[in-house]
Amino acid sequence: MSEGTMQRAAERDQLDRREQREQRARGLRRALVCAAAVPVMLIATACTSDSGSDDGAGDSTKASASESSASPSPTVQAVAYKALPEPCKVLTKNTLEVLVPKAKSGKEGSSDDASTRSSCSWSSLDNNGVKGSQFRWLNVSLLRFDSDVTRGSGNQLAREYFETQVEDARSVSGAKNVKSQPATGVGDEATAVRYDLKKKEGSFKQETVVARVENVVVTLDYNGAGLAGEKTPSADDLDKLARKAAKEAVAAVTKENGGADAGTPSSTPSKSASKSPSKSPSGSPSKAASSSPSKSASKKS
Structure with missing residues (x-):
C-alpha cells in the first residue's frame, strides 16, 4: 500500500476507536443516570406509603374527636320538694x-x-x-x-x-x-x-x-x-x-x-x-x- 492509503486507514481506525470510546462513555453515563434514579424512585414510593398511613391516622383522630363530642348531656339531681303549702x-x-x-x-x-x-x-x-x-x-x-x-x-x-x-x-x-x-x-x-x-x-x-x-x-x-x-x-x-x-x-x-x-x-x-x-x-x-x-x-x- 502507498503511504497515503496507509495514512487514510490509520485515520479511519482512529475515528472508529474514538467513536467506540464515545459510545462506551454515553452508555456509562446512561447507567449512572439510571442508578441515581433508583433511590429517588424508592424514596418517592416510601413517601407515598407513609402519606397513606398518615391519612389513616388523621381519620382515626377525627373519629375519636367525633366520639368525644357525642358525650351525654349534663344532668343535675332532681329536687325533693315540688310544691309549697298555702x-x-x-x-x-x-x-x-x-x-x-x-x-x-x-x-x-x-x-x-x-x-x-x-x-x-x-x-x-x-x-x-x-x-x-x-x-x-x-x-x-x-x-x-x-x-x-x-x-x-x-x-x-x-x-x-x-x-x-x-x-x-x-x-x-x-x-x-x-x-x-x-x-x-x-x-x-x-x-x-x-x-x-x-x-x-x-x-x-x-x-x-x-x-x-x-x-x-x-x-x-x-x-x-x-x-x-x-x-x-x-x-x-x-x-x-x-x-x-x-x-x-x-x-x-x-x-x-x-x-x-x-x-x-x-x-x-x-x-x-x-x-x-x-x-x-x-x-x-x-x-x-x-x-x-x-x-x-x-x-x-
Missing part, C-alpha cells in the same frame, strides 16, 4: 293565738309564682288602755328552688340562699345586742338570730329563724314591743315561740310534699357565698313603724 296555713290556729293573739287573719304576700315563692304576715295589737299596748308582728316566707344544669341543684341553691338570709338578719342597721345560734331540730339546718332595735314607737325585740329543708328555705320573722308605757317583751320568750313556729312551718312544707309532719334534720349542711333574693316585708303598729326591724325582712319575696 303560706297563711302553715301555722296552726293555736300557735297563732299564742304568737299574735289579736290577729284576725293573715295577709298573704303577692307572688308571681306561688309554687316557688309565697309569704304571709299577721299583726296583733293588744290594747291595755292607760297601761299601754303589746304589739306583735309575725311573718313567714317560703322560697323553693328547682334544680338547673347551669346554676346547680335545688338543694345547693337553697343552702346559698339560707346563708344569705342569715347574714342579712345579723347585719341589720341599728341593731343592738345581736346574737345568733343554731336552731337544732328545725329542718336540715336552721339559725336563730335575735337583736334589739330602738324605734320612736318603743323598744322592739326581733327574732328571726331561717331554716332549710331540702330545696326549700323558710324564714320566720317575729318581733314585739311594749307601747305607750307597756313593758318590753322578753327576748327569750319571743325566741322560744319563734323557733316553735318555724319548726311547724317546716313540717307544713314536708307534709305538702307527701312527707310526715316533722321538722327534724335529714341532711348535712354545706356553705356557699352566692347571693339570692330576699324575703317579705314586715308590718308594725303605725305608719312610721311599717317596716320591720329586720333588714332581711324588708324586701319583697
